[in-house]
Amino acid sequence: SYELSQPSSVSVSPGQTADISCAGDKLGDKFTSWYQHRPGQSPVLVIYQDSKRPSGVPERFSGSNSGNTATLTISGTQAMDEADYYCQAWDTSTPVVFGGGTKLTVL
Amino acid sequence: QLLLQDSGPGLVKPSETLSLNCSVSGGSISHKSYYWGWIRQSPGKGLEWIGSLYSSGNTYYKSSLKSRVTISVDTSKNHFSLRLSSVTAADTAVYYCARGVMVTRNFDSWGQGSLATVSS
Numbered sequence: 001s002y003e004l005s006q007p008s009s010v011s012v013s014p015g016q017t018a019d020i021s022c023a024g025d026k027l028g029d030k031f032t033s034w035y036q037h038r039p040g041q042s043p044v045l046v047i048y049q050d051s052k053r054p055s056g057v058p059e060r061f062s063g064s065n066s067g068n069t070a071t072l073t074i075s076g077t078q079a080m081d082e083a084d085y086y087c088q089a090w091d092t093s094t095p096v097v098f099g100g101g102t103k104l105t106v107l
Numbered sequence: 108q109l110l111l112q113d114s115g116p117g118l119v120k121p122s123e124t125l126s127l128n129c130s131v132s133g134g135s136i137s138h139k140s141y142y143w144g145w146i147r148q149s150p151g152k153g154l155e156w157i158g159s160l161y162s163s164g165n166t167y168y169k170s171s172l173k174s175r176v177t178i179s180v181d182t183s184k185n186h187f188s189l190r191l192s193s194v195t196a197a198d199t200a201v202y203y204c205a206r207g208v209m210v211t212r213n214f215d216s217w218g219q220g221s222l223a224t225v226s227s
């Protein structure tokens with residue numbers, strides 16, 4: 001079955017750029033989405049189709065995908081961006097795959 | 108504005124069946140552009156996809172749960188359901204229902220989540 005790997009945690013200072021990676025075999029050939037998940041809330045889609053932002057998502061969120069790695073980039077990180085982030089892709093063998101999640105700490 | 112509201116019993120005994128419903132308002136559950144899924148998060152763990160239901164009637168389940176999972180739809184009530192049989196403590200989790208987008212293969216709208224605890 002297809003698997004996605006994420007770092008368990010990433011730390012960033014306020015105002016700096018945070019990069020969260022997601023690795024999978026030939027991931028660049030698939031669409032990757034990213035979700036923000038704050039404690040006690042439902043996940044929110046922040047990036048889809050590798051680099052597109054849903055309406056209402058701040059411009060500081062961007063995404064890229066090439067080779068075996070997709071990356072979520074948060075520019076000018078704010079305290080409110082502290083959350084867990086999950087990548088998600090689909091594969092012919094598994095319709096939905098989530099990465100293990102990355103805890104973003106803003107300190 | 109699409110709204111998904113998931114509901115369930117809260118407490119389920121070991122070996123019994125967990126049943127959850129997701130009521131959809133603000134859009135038709137039969138729309139061919141979308142599919143419907145269940146995702147859960149066990150305490151201290153990440154998101155885990157359980158299964159998805161498509162407008163064609165096809166269902167797909169996570170392989171490790173396939174023998175215990177059924178996802179079904181009631182178009183007259185505009186809701187879909189999850190049944191998970193023979194539950195154990197490992198099935199204790201917050202369960203989310205969500206709408207998936209066919210073209211981009213992501214979940215663009217989520218329910219508020221329903222905590223299901225397996226305990227005697």
